[in-house]
Amino acid sequence: xxxxxxxxxxxxxxxxxxxxxxxxxxxxxxxxxxxxxxxxxxxxxxxxxxxxxxxxxxxxxxxxxxxxxxxxxxxxxxxxxxxxxxxxxxxxxxxxxxxxxxxxxxxxxxxxxxxxxxxxxxxxxxxxxxxxxxxxxxxxxxxxxxxxxxxxxxxxxxxxxxxxxxxxxxxxxxxxxxxxxxxxxxxxxxxxxxxxxxxxxxxxxxxxxxxxxxxxxxxxxxxxxxxxxxxxxxxxxxxxxxxxxxxxxxxxxxxxxxxxxxxxxxxxxxxxxxxxxxxxxxxxxxxxxxxxxxxxxxxxxxxxxxxxxxxxxxxxxxxxxxxxxxxxxxxxxxxxxxxxxxxxxxxxxxxxxxxxxxxxxxxxxxxxxxxxxxxxxxxxxxxxxxxxxxxxxxxxxxxxxxxxxxxxxxxxxxxx
Amino acid sequence: xxxxxxxxxxxxxxxxxxxxxxxxxxxxxxxxxxxxxxxxxxxxxxxxxxxxxxxxxxxxxxxxxxxxxxxxxxxxxxxxxxxxxxxxxxxxxxxxxxxxxxxxxxxxxxxxxxxxxxxxxxxxxxxxxxxxxxxxxxxxxxxxxxxxxxxxxxxxxxxxxxxxxxxxxxxxxxxxxxxxxxxxxxxxxxxxxxxxxxxxxxxxxxxxxxxxxxxxxxxxxxxxxxxxxxxxxxxxxxxxxxxxxxxxxxxxxxxxxxxxxxxxxxxxxxxxxxxxxxxxxxxxxxxxxxxxxxxxxxxxxxxxxxxxxxxxxxxxxxxxxxxxxxxxxxxxxxxxxxxxxxxxxxxxxxxxxxxxxxxxxxxxxxxxxxxxxxxxxxxxxxxxxxxxxxxxxxxxxxxxxxxxxxxxxxxxxxxxxxxxxxxxxxxxxxxxxxxxxxxxxxxxxxxxxxxxxxxxxxxxxxxxxxxxxxxxxxxxxxxxxxxxxxxxx
Numbered sequence: 001x002x003x004x005x006x007x008x009x010x011x012x013x014x015x016x017x018x019x020x021x022x023x024x025x026x027x028x029x030x031x032x033x034x035x036x037x038x039x040x041x042x043x044x045x046x047x048x049x050x051x052x053x054x055x056x057x058x059x060x061x062x063x064x065x066x067x068x069x070x071x072x073x074x075x076x077x078x079x080x081x082x083x084x085x086x087x088x089x090x091x092x093x094x095x096x097x098x099x100x101x102x103x104x105x106x107x108x109x110x111x112x113x114x115x116x117x118x119x120x121x122x123x124x125x126x127x128x129x130x131x132x133x134x135x136x137x138x139x140x141x142x143x144x145x146x147x148x149x150x151x152x153x154x155x156x157x158x159x160x161x162x163x164x165x166x167x168x169x170x171x172x173x174x175x176x177x178x179x180x181x182x183x184x185x186x187x188x189x190x191x192x193x194x195x196x197x198x199x200x201x202x203x204x205x206x207x208x209x210x211x212x213x214x215x216x217x218x219x220x221x222x223x224x225x226x227x228x229x230x231x232x233x234x235x236x237x238x239x240x241x242x243x244x245x246x247x248x249x250x251x252x253x254x255x256x257x258x259x260x261x262x263x264x265x266x267x268x269x270x271x272x273x274x275x276x277x278x279x280x281x282x283x284x285x286x287x288x289x290x291x292x293x294x295x296x297x298x299x300x301x302x303x304x305x306x307x308x309x310x311x312x313x314x315x316x317x318x319x320x321x322x323x324x325x326x327x328x329x330x331x332x333x334x335x336x337x338x339x340x341x342x343x344x345x346x347x348x349x350x351x352x353x354x355x356x357x358x359x360x361x362x363x364x365x366x367x368x369x370x371x372x373x374x375x376x377x378x379x380x381x382x383x384x385x386x387x388x389x390x391x392x393x394x395x396x397x398x399x400x401x402x403x404x405x406x407x408x409x410x411x412x413x414x415x416x
Numbered sequence: 417x418x419x420x421x422x423x424x425x426x427x428x429x430x431x432x433x434x435x436x437x438x439x440x441x442x443x444x445x446x447x448x449x450x451x452x453x454x455x456x457x458x459x460x461x462x463x464x465x466x467x468x469x470x471x472x473x474x475x476x477x478x479x480x481x482x483x484x485x486x487x488x489x490x491x492x493x494x495x496x497x498x499x500x501x502x503x504x505x506x507x508x509x510x511x512x513x514x515x516x517x518x519x520x521x522x523x524x525x526x527x528x529x530x531x532x533x534x535x536x537x538x539x540x541x542x543x544x545x546x547x548x549x550x551x552x553x554x555x556x557x558x559x560x561x562x563x564x565x566x567x568x569x570x571x572x573x574x575x576x577x578x579x580x581x582x583x584x585x586x587x588x589x590x591x592x593x594x595x596x597x598x599x600x601x602x603x604x605x606x607x608x609x610x611x612x613x614x615x616x617x618x619x620x621x622x623x624x625x626x627x628x629x630x631x632x633x634x635x636x637x638x639x640x641x642x643x644x645x646x647x648x649x650x651x652x653x654x655x656x657x658x659x660x661x662x663x664x665x666x667x668x669x670x671x672x673x674x675x676x677x678x679x680x681x682x683x684x685x686x687x688x689x690x691x692x693x694x695x696x697x698x699x700x701x702x703x704x705x706x707x708x709x710x711x712x713x714x715x716x717x718x719x720x721x722x723x724x725x726x727x728x729x730x731x732x733x734x735x736x737x738x739x740x741x742x743x744x745x746x747x748x749x750x751x752x753x754x755x756x757x758x759x760x761x762x763x764x765x766x767x768x769x770x771x772x773x774x775x776x777x778x779x780x781x782x783x784x785x786x787x788x789x790x791x792x793x794x795x796x797x798x799x800x801x802x803x804x805x806x807x808x809x810x811x812x813x814x815x816x817x818x819x820x821x822x823x824x825x826x827x828x829x830x831x832x833x834x835x836x837x838x839x840x841x842x843x844x845x846x847x848x849x850x851x852x853x854x855x856x857x858x859x860x861x862x863x864x865x866x867x868x869x870x871x872x873x874x875x876x877x878x879x880x881x882x883x884x885x886x887x888x889x890x891x892x893x894x895x896x897x898x899x900x901x902x903x904x905x
Contacts, residue, residue, distance in 0.1 A: 056902050059879065061872035091902070093870030134869040256890055279731070289796045290831060310765045313798070320799030
């Protein structure tokens with residue numbers, strides 16, 4: 001009697017591994033199914049794991065989690081499976097449960113490597129850090145990420161650590177993290193872009209621009225970098241260059257970005273193309289009606305086109321969304337003064353001054369008061385303006401117009 | 417006064433009801449009075465005239481049970497069926513958008529309803545167009561017993577066809593009043609055997625009978641034959657309608673253009689060309705044709721309304737406003753028009769006017785959820801969040817399945833950092849938006865889910881959003897990002 005030849009249960013594994021590596025998932029799943037059917041009623045670790053991985057890539061996380069858990073039951077000592085269970089839980093948003101699993105996994109690691117305790121898995125720490133970050137336990141998250149980096153350095157860990165610092169508004173720390181990461185991988189456009197943005201937050205425009213330029217050199221279509229670099233260029237008054245940058249972003253990367261359209265609108269406004277500016281800003285406002293700065297900009301452009309009623313509407317909308325920005329009230333005051341509502345105009349200027357004592361507000365207030373015939377009040381505000389403006393460079397082009405007007409007003413006040 | 421003369425006078429003044437009752441009296445005295453019989457037929461026909469050249473909306477049942485389309489996967493631009501990939505981005509909702517022509521004729525619509533209530537044979541428009549013919553037929557079945565003018569048991573088709581003039585009246589009577597296309601078809605066939613001089617007329621009627629019976633291929637043959645003999649505009653329009661039913665807009669356009677070559681300034685033909693272009697979503701061509709329609713007839717309601725809507729969606733609300741104003745001047749006033757005017761004002765940043773117009777719309781519409789929804793939008797534009805959420809809540813209280821309002825309430829909840837109620841709003845919006853082209857609740861829900869860390873739900877939702885609108889770049893970006901996270905293990 002011929003005995004049935006012994007068939008090792010892992011005989012399908014090489015095929016599964018090959019299909020999986022070649023990303024031929026349909027064929028892979030077929031082999032997995034046969035392997036699971038033939039051998040021990042589905043109790044086969046490797047096919048289970050591979051099937052779970054494929055299901056995850058298709059976005060079926062819940063089923064994938066169950067399969068990983070089954071694989072863990074078959075072989076409780078396999079850390080890889082435990083880690084996958086943790087990751088699935090993380091993807092499902094069950095961060096606490098994921099943290100428990102990761103704790104268990106690191107226990108297993110410690111038992112396995114009791115001889116060399118330091119040799120622990122960076123991935124466990126990285127992923128625990130992600131969970132802590134989502135649970136807003138920032139200190140624990142930072143500790144986890146630092147430990148992960150101590151074992152093995154990864155761009156992703158650096159980026160996440162930086163993000164945690166930024167969520168706590170610790171920009172200097174974030175910058176230090178990003179700089180460390182750049183030492184490790186100097187050509188990562190994402191990192192370069194983040195460094196640039198952090199410098200921008202710390203108001204160091206020159207360095208920010210250098211890093212953003214670098215980021216664009218490696219990835220010329222990075223919408224975030226284009227937008228940031230464009231805004232710096234725009235701040236320096238080179239509208240055409242900025243528009244050229246934005247064109248790349250608008251055409252290819254982010255046609256529905258309200259910030260982008262806002263910047264395009266203001267660049268066009270800077271070039272004096274007001275109608276085009278209004279239509280771009282309107283598009284931006286259509287895309288994000290809750291962004292106060294777009295409404296403010298629209299109000300500003302309408303002030304320049306002498307459409308004071310429209311300006312008033314947009315400025316009041318902006319104030320509804322952000323009631324503590326001084327410049328909005330100043331513009332509102334100008335609009336109201338031109339709409340023949342002197343009482344409310346004066347109130348708006350007073351509100352603006354109570355928020356911030358700015359030289360432009362003083363000058364505009366003085367002008368409005370002068371036009372109302374209240375010369376002594378105008379004089380006092382003009383004096384306040386002179387005091388505030390003495391810190392500014394009068395020869396600068398940006399301020400030339402302001403000083404001209406102040407001089408004219410001064411001479412008119414003294415002659416009357 | 418001679419009652420027959422009086423009846424004729426009433427007929428000329430289109431007072432069909434009195435004319436018919438006078439004839440009724442005449443026929444009671446003298447049952448064999450042919451003249452009275454014919455006049456009564458014409459009066460009854462006149463009562464039931466509706467515009468056959470009107471574009472018919474295909475109902476859900478028609479679409480589901482449709483076996484006429486030649487190809488289930490037509491090439492782009494050759495079918496009127498919506499395709500998923502042709503959604504035109506966020507700027508112009510293609511399938512969620514009513515044809516302005518049909519929506520903005522409230523006066524005629526109201527007259528229709530009033531007439532339908534007054535008459536036992538209802539002509540209110542039901543959901544399926546073929547169903548309409550059938551239903552109308554059954555409705556008039558009751559009245560048949562009352563007058564029974566053409567007692568077809570006594571007068572058969574062949575005898576009737578001998579007298580051409582009477583037969584024509586009879587044919588129209590059968591088609592329009594009795595809604596009996598089978599009998600009318602018999603008459604047509606008999607008449608075509610009798611006479612050849614006006615056979616185009618009979619063939620046209622034959623085509624209409626076939627169309628009403630749902631035999632589109634036969635209708636096509638009959639109508640083409642009629643046009644070959646004598647090109648008449650109604651026949652051409654009927655043929656175009658048949659082609660649209662067969663889902664062959666290109667053939668319909670060819671017929672219309674051939675007719676236009678002969679009479680280039682015909683408004684109805686031009687209108688139809690524009691409609692067909694719009695149905696196959698070649699917006700620019702249709703707008704150009706609508707412009708021509710308005711040039712030919714400066715007070716063409718549908719043309720003006722379509723031009724206004726297309727200008728509005730093309731980002732020229734001020735120009736749209738001018739067309740709407742013209743419509744208002746012409747006396748076409750309804751909630752839809754006032755809403756549109758309000759929105760045009762809003763987008764040309766005349767907020768005070770916008771609210772005034774929307775209030776007008778509310779007065780006319782008796783609390784319509786759509787109007788309240790638009791008021792909510794204006795409130796968002798004013799930056800008044802409380803007013804906005806109140807408006808959306810009112811819209812929901814009027815129609816608790818108003819998905820757009822639910823979505824916007826969700827967005828407002830996000831603004832108040834209330835993720836849980838935002839998710840609830842989006843979830844119920846998703847339930848109600850299942851059959852429309854609304855992808856926003858799915859996309860917004862995905863964003864909130866990702867923020868909360870539930871990447872799996874985020875992925876499911878964003879996939880759904882991509883399914884509905886494949887051209888939304890933000891959805892695609894989010895999906896790519898999520899799949900990347902899934903791949904890295």
